[in-house]
Amino acid sequence: MSWTDLHQAAARGMVQRTLALLSRPLANVDQRDNDGFTPLIAAAQEGHHNVVRVLLEHGAQISMASYAGCTALIMTAIHGQPVVATALLDAGADINTSDINGCTALYCAANHGYLSVAKILLKNGAQVSIAADDGCTPLHTAAKNGHPAVAKLLIGAGAELDRGSNGGSTPLHMAADAGHSTVVEELLNADANPDCRLPNGTTPLYDAAFAGHVDIVKKLIRAKTIAANFVVRPTGTTGVVALDVAAQNGHEETVRELLRLGIGLCGGPTRGNDALRLAAWVQHMSIMTALTDAGVVDTGTALFNVAAKGLEAPVKFLLQQKWNTPGGAYVNTRSRNAKFTPLFIAIEGASPRVVRMLLDAGADVTSTCSLPGGISRSPLSQCESNIRSKFCQALPATEEQLNGLQAIRRLLLRVEAIYASSWLWCSNIPCIAPAAREVEGACGKSRIPRKARMLISWRRTGARRVLMPASLRYSNKP
Numbered sequence: 001m002s003w004t005d006l007h008q009a010a011a012r013g014m015v016q017r018t019l020a021l022l023s024r025p026l027a028n029v030d031q032r033d034n035d036g037f038t039p040l041i042a043a044a045q046e047g048h049h050n051v052v053r054v055l056l057e058h059g060a061q062i063s064m065a066s067y068a069g070c071t072a073l074i075m076t077a078i079h080g081q082p083v084v085a086t087a088l089l090d091a092g093a094d095i096n097t098s099d100i101n102g103c104t105a106l107y108c109a110a111n112h113g114y115l116s117v118a119k120i121l122l123k124n125g126a127q128v129s130i131a132a133d134d135g136c137t138p139l140h141t142a143a144k145n146g147h148p149a150v151a152k153l154l155i156g157a158g159a160e161l162d163r164g165s166n167g168g169s170t171p172l173h174m175a176a177d178a179g180h181s182t183v184v185e186e187l188l189n190a191d192a193n194p195d196c197r198l199p200n201g202t203t204p205l206y207d208a209a210f211a212g213h214v215d216i217v218k219k220l221i222r223a224k225t226i227a228a229n230f231v232v233r234p235t236g237t238t239g240v241v242a243l244d245v246a247a248q249n250g251h252e253e254t255v256r257e258l259l260r261l262g263i264g265l266c267g268g269p270t271r272g273n274d275a276l277r278l279a280a281w282v283q284h285m286s287i288m289t290a291l292t293d294a295g296v297v298d299t300g301t302a303l304f305n306v307a308a309k310g311l312e313a314p315v316k317f318l319l320q321q322k323w324n325t326p327g328g329a330y331v332n333t334r335s336r337n338a339k340f341t342p343l344f345i346a347i348e349g350a351s352p353r354v355v356r357m358l359l360d361a362g363a364d365v366t367s368t369c370s371l372p373g374g375i376s377r378s379p380l381s382q383c384e385s386n387i388r389s390k391f392c393q394a395l396p397a398t399e400e401q402l403n404g405l406q407a408i409r410r411l412l413l414r415v416e417a418i419y420a421s422s423w424l425w426c427s428n429i430p431c432i433a434p435a436a437r438e439v440e441g442a443c444g445k446s447r448i449p450r451k452a453r454m455l456i457s458w459r460r461t462g463a464r465r466v467l468m469p470a471s472l473r474y475s476n477k478p
Contacts, residue, residue: 002034003042010039010055013048022058029060036067044072044088047081052088062093069099077105077121080114089124096126102133110138110154113147118154128157135166143171143187146180151187161192168198176204176220179213184220194223209242209258212251217242217258241268241275247287248278255287259294272296280306280314288317297323300333300342307342307358308393310351319361331361339370347383350392350404355411365415380412 009017043051076085109117139159175183208216246254306314
């Protein structure tokens with residue numbers, strides 16, 4: 001800091017000491033310290049108006065600024081010194097000068113919430129629309145930092161309600177994002193546009209939902225936010241609509257408030273399916289309950305995600321829903337490319353508990369997955385392949401994952417020993433191939449061909465002879 005004696009006397013409000021130092025022959029009333037502060041700036045920031053008057057009477061330059069561009073007037077705004085601000089303005093201080101970041105005294109007063117200083121500045125002609133280098137006006141910073149009284153004052157002075165910063169944020173965006181409910185109310189009462197958007201499409205409602213500010217969400221909904229903005233899709237985000245990000249971030253109250261609008265309005269293009277998937281991924285069970293109670297139906301994406309991650313609670317919850325029909329249609333949902341079922345995904349995730357849940361829910365162990373090169377695999381063969389290659393989810397398997405795969409293999413072998421259901425008779429031998437085709441074609445028919453029934457019997461008998469010892473052998477392994 002390297003303050004001189006004059007700096008110290010000015011900062012401490014020592015009038016007589018200041019006069020004595022100024023009376024010395026070589027006294028420099030505008031001496032700077034290492035930060036460029038003059039004695040006038042030091043006295044102004046501490047609110048010592050008598051010292052300020054003495055320094056001005058001895059020729060202190062009122063326009064001198066620190067190396068950061070802060071004049072004495074700007075320092076009074078930063079530190080909330082209305083009396084000194086008045087004295088400086090009476091002495092001719094430039095009211096609209098700015099620091100190196102483009103911040104004026106009014107901006108600084110609004111930033112820190114000093115209402116009395118802001119009133120003095122506006123009364124003396126401060127321009128309410130001057131923006132800092134980032135494009136933010138005094139109203140922006142008052143909204144961002146939660147100063148409703150200052151925001152109301154600026155609005156009354158003609159501040160632009162819907163002006164965007166360099167990034168496009170309006171004061172309403174900033175207040176909604178920061179959770180300043182009273183400021184949001186002031187802005188909406190002044191007819192700020194609740195449907196304003198950033199360049200990527202983000203609305204104040206999205207910002208409020210993302211942060212879980214349920215009071216602000218209620219205010220924005222009451223402000224007649226247009227329907228199109230409930231389904232806005234901001235770019236560069238993991239969510240899709242306000243409901244999605246609220247669900248993903250665990251804001252249950254916000255989710256329930258949005259659901260009051262109806263899933264058709266707040267659920268976006270997927271009618272809440274994305275919200276359910278995101279809530280399941282982070283295991284927000286109460287939010288999953290709220291979504292399903294509101295009529296959200298998983299199309300399979302949520303089950304695929306949680307099965308891959310081995311999340312038992314969400315898997316159990318999803319399988320218990322009414323979509324899990326007796327025919328097992330939901331549990332056997334195919335992925336978008338129709339290659340995998342949840343059972344295959346759970347095997348890749350090396351989660352034996354999840355595999356057991358899927359099997360208990362009716363997962364089809366006869367289904368096959370299609371791999372590159374025209375290869376088809378059953379769940380058991382896929383599990384065996386992973387164990388042999390020591391790979392899991394396309395990465396080298398850990399010891400824990402290998403143990404999980406071995407446990408899954410034991411589960412599948414027990415199923416095979418009972419049903420012999422996933423042995424595929426893909427053979428070109430003339431006496432077998434026709435019967436195999438009959439077996440494949442018999443699915444869903446009330447009457448199975450005689451040759452096919454014989455083949456099923458042979459398979460089960462042979463399977464039990466082979467698989468029962470194998471199951472016992474593997475079950476004794478760690």
